[in-house]
Amino acid sequence: MFVGNSMVKKVVTANRDTSIVEVREKLALHKIRHLPVVSKDNRLVGMVTDRDIRSAMPSELAEGCELDEKALSHLKIKDFMTSDVVTISTMDTIQDALLQFQQKKVGALPVIDEKGILQGIISVRDLLQSFINVLGIGEPGVLLGIVVEEKVGQLKKIVDAITEENVSLGSILVSRYWEEDKRAVFPYLLTNNPARIKKKLERLGYSLINPMDWCLDHNAP
Amino acid sequence: MPKTGFLYDERYLLHITSSYHPEVPDRLKAIYKGIKDAGLLPNLKLIQACKADMRWIEMMHQKYYIQRFKQMCDAGVAQMDTPDCQMCAETFEIALLAVGGILDVGRMVMEGEIDNAFCAVRPPGHHAEHDRAMGFCYFANVAILAKYLQTEWGIEKVGIIDFDVHHGNGTQNMFNDDPSVFYYSVHEHPSFAFPGTGRELEKGVGAGQGTTRNFPVLPGQGDKEYLKIMQEDWGPAFEKFNPDIIIVSTGFDAHEDDDMSGINLTTQGFSQIMKLIVQMADSLTDGKLISILEGGYALKRLPELAKNHVEILMKKD
Known part of the structure; x- marks a missing residue:
């Protein structure tokens, strides 16, 4: 760094x-x-x-x-x-x-x-x-966007859910979200098979962000 | 009516991934069922798989990679290079049968026995790289066929259209600097979909500059955007290139019910795309067209999608 x-x-x-x-x-x-x-x-x-x-x-x-x-x-x-x-x-x-x-x-x-x-x-x-390295561009994978509440332990649950599916992480970004007390989490999954992970996260109560609303820096959609 | 070949072999079901893997034998069963239940089999030239001669595979893949693949299967190793590429002891042999069947279809088209064909094979191929397995793919089925047609049959120019929802990185890389093979891919934008390549700025290198073209599509765009690209961009690009044969990397995974992507193509949208491709083959290649299965995971939708696909090749409507 x-x-x-x-x-x-x-x-x-x-x-x-x-x-x-x-x-x-x-x-x-x-x-x-x-x-x-x-x-x-x-x-x-x-x-x-x-x-x-x-x-x-x-x-x-x-x-x-x-x-x-x-x-x-x-x-x-x-x-x-x-x-x-x-x-x-x-x-x-x-x-x-x-x-x-x-x-x-x-x-x-x-x-x-x-x-x-x-x-x-x-x-x-x-x-x-x-x-480019941090974002994981260049390694084959797929990005997800997840809304989480801003409290301790959220990221661990997400990482655990991904790890349980035997999928490696290329990167994980956390950014501001337009709703108060929330954060957007963007895990870059090194897989061509994100469907199960998406379903699992939804079962755990997380909302996936519509890809067309993904944003790393703005105050409102 | 053109003579249409249908490559299908029950041995393709013997490549086993795992219970939670999307690339499963049931995909092919669904495709076969759709074509059989529609009563299309009697009017198709049914083609069984045969093993590929290793020299064709060695033209596109590193020898060490091929050996490694065989040894891992022989040793019962359950995955290769990435957790996505799950396999069983039979996978190597089945991958050889996929390539072999496809090359045989190539021979039949060149000998005039059939005009076009749909190859329902597993495992798929367009993510496989020269020296590694990737994205459920082991051997580069489409790329090997293109090279075979050029080497064995003296075909000069091969046009590949890849409408699988994922970018075919392997096919692209194998012909990146080759002006005699035009790789055109329309797929979900790489910032939203595997494998993260296939941006517009990837246009080929050296002598091959201009004979690679990528058209990434944003999530949710659906039929309208795909058809616009096919009509306004792909059509003129292929007319200009003027291929001697068209190979199609057929993926059904852009479908609205397929949870592998977010493009939202409808069943009718797939048919319209395929009709445009068949029309193009009629005008440019005397109808010579070989369609090879890549992805597509919505088991409930595959029968109808495959049936429509083959009917369009047969010009039934």
Whole structure:
């Protein structure tokens, strides 16, 4: 769950004096959108994004036209980089990273150690892989949606019912539900045979949520 | 009236899963009963199973996997690779009979002895992967037939339409990079149904890009949506591909009374889909069409669904 395990460690970087033309080429070559700017000792000093490039260049150049590039080569990163960079540490967790992405509205976070030395970079895209794994996508299975009352022991009953049918769980998600004091539980069953489990859960008094009403985040249907 | 073959063999009942498993011998009994009680048997070419030559199976499956499957059955192991794939000592032999029967049907179609056929086989095949059993399936019946028709009979282009409610991951993966086999699947959306694959973005790779097409359907959409897809998307796609033969992965599990899914197709909906497929075969493949059973678990509905399916192949109405 630590950022250090999910980040990209081989980071493409630039320095303060890299020209805007070179930055544009680096972003295109490596198919990236964020470029940390570092000092000689790899200390993070700023960040440049493809959006910064687009804003700093005449539109023709941003699109790669050969418009007097020499005239722009004097334009250096230090002139348009963000110096006040939102960062994260290797020992922060991916939950921390998620909240940072949401609150600071950035698409990538440079990862630094306690001395400010760049260790890696983590983007929204890197976390997507973690969530593909968490959701169990990629393993054959089927998802159920169940409403439970918000009290201790509900999940155990559900897991027990599934286990008794000799079915393994790929994942289990619990999310907010639109009714007060209730939760939605989404077990991902590694089986092609969910019918018996569905019936069993209904016998135990649980309501299955209509798949068209499944939702991981909203307040009302 | 076309000559229609019907592959059925009582030995297919000898693959035993367990009392609570949905893929049970009673499925085939129900299908056979539906066809027999409707009085269709005298007008069908009845085909018995025969064992497949191992070389055809080895074209689509890893040798080690085949050996492993045989050894597990010989040793009386009751499941393979996943708790879904339950089996008995006879399962390996029965799976060989399923493939063998299907390949024999392929030969009969190519020799002109029959025009089309329904193969009521067990175990099903479209989830079976190159090297593992999955979703009640062991050998990739449809994929092996496609390869056999190409290799033995020089068929160039095979069109597969899979309307089982689950995506046929195995068939798709086996021809993912092969432009000579078009795999088209319409199924319940993978976020709501096994096996979790078959999204629209899966379109084939390399030379096979474009000859895999998936049409996931959201729960509860029923006949209207399926027919719209078949008419407006599948039809033009197959016309463009212009196959030399059509193979159908026939699953009856999208039915509204089948508790394996939430698509809610009606009995009439199944008939309309099959009519479109038969019409397509008439216009593109001179009627050459082989339908192979995959899923379908509503025992009370299977007799009628199978009867209708075969009547459409026979063009009885």
